[in-house]
Amino acid sequence: MTTITKMSLGTNGPLVSKIGLGCMRMSPVWGSVANDENESIATIQEALDRGINFLNTGDFYGAGHNEMLVGRAIKGRRDQAFISVKFGAIFYGSQWLGLDLRPIAIKNFINYSLVRLGIDTIDLYQPCRLDNSVPVEDIIGTIADLIKEGKVRHLGVSEITADQLRKVHSIHPVTALEIGYSLADRQIESDLLPAAKELGIGVVAFANTAEGLLTGDMKAPLPANAYQNHFPRFQGDNLVKNLEKVEVLKQMAKEKGCTPTQLAIAWVNAQGDHIMPLVSMSRRSRLPENIQAMGIAFTPEELNALNTHFAPGAILGGTYLQR
Numbered sequence: 001m002t003t004i005t006k007m008s009l010g011t012n013g014p015l016v017s018k019i020g021l022g023c024m025r026m027s028p029v030w031g032s033v034a035n036d037e038n039e040s041i042a043t044i045q046e047a048l049d050r051g052i053n054f055l056n057t058g059d060f061y062g063a064g065h066n067e068m069l070v071g072r073a074i075k076g077r078r079d080q081a082f083i084s085v086k087f088g089a090i091f092y093g094s095q096w097l098g099l100d101l102r103p104i105a106i107k108n109f110i111n112y113s114l115v116r117l118g119i120d121t122i123d124l125y126q127p128c129r130l131d132n133s134v135p136v137e138d139i140i141g142t143i144a145d146l147i148k149e150g151k152v153r154h155l156g157v158s159e160i161t162a163d164q165l166r167k168v169h170s171i172h173p174v175t176a177l178e179i180g181y182s183l184a185d186r187q188i189e190s191d192l193l194p195a196a197k198e199l200g201i202g203v204v205a206f207a208n209t210a211e212g213l214l215t216g217d218m219k220a221p222l223p224a225n226a227y228q229n230h231f232p233r234f235q236g237d238n239l240v241k242n243l244e245k246v247e248v249l250k251q252m253a254k255e256k257g258c259t260p261t262q263l264a265i266a267w268v269n270a271q272g273d274h275i276m277p278l279v280s281m282s283r284r285s286r287l288p289e290n291i292q293a294m295g296i297a298f299t300p301e302e303l304n305a306l307n308t309h310f311a312p313g314a315i316l317g318g319t320y321l322q323r
Contacts (some may be wrong), residue, residue: 004052007276012200013176021278026066039284047287054082054278057086084126085125110151140155141171182210183310185315202274210264220243232318248306265293
């Protein structure tokens, strides 16, 4: 059995598991139906049993449904879990309405989150994105106040630019950056990842399989109801050519005796001791495979082959980050 190693989330930051559990897909998102709640709770609890303590949620995942699930799963086990919460997105049903990052809204959001989670303090609290609607000093200053009050332990940020990261870090130390990162999405390597490393900020990397592209299971065309159809990457000739690129990943996975998904996670894991693959799961059956991915090692030749074949820009079409 692969042992879950620990990493420091940022310089001198808290120790967390090197792999994180993304809980979003346990709840209705993008118009999907909620998964079986008992199975979702059992998945979180087994993840904790196996040593995965980083749990990622958001107050807008399923309009609070996700936080309530996490709260039920960690009841009586609070000290075993590191809870990361995103806030700021406003939805009506499954329709995106925008962001609300006003200090008054943040203070309202966190009270609801603490109640739904059944806890007194959130370990990592982060705006899901930043825009120009509210001065960043007001947003980060409000979270800094919550840290002083004991309602939050650490500041996180999500899906921002290198310039924004430096600005936020100058206002209050940032512990972690949550960002999409995979073999298919490497644009952050030019400036954002170097900035995070320079500033001593941990990286929580989601979408390791690029919304399913790197799983090796995807076929063109996608079903009409697939959410990926919204993104140019998965449309028409783009999808056909992108899937041809994935064949190299599938072949290497076959040679190494693992799955393409495992290889995609392992590649993210190999990018640095300060980078955590955040893997979405909603079934216990997915845990062994994803945990085993953390034990996969690459030869220099294998890494070079993947980095060359999946060079930035090799995958055609817009990504989730450009949505």
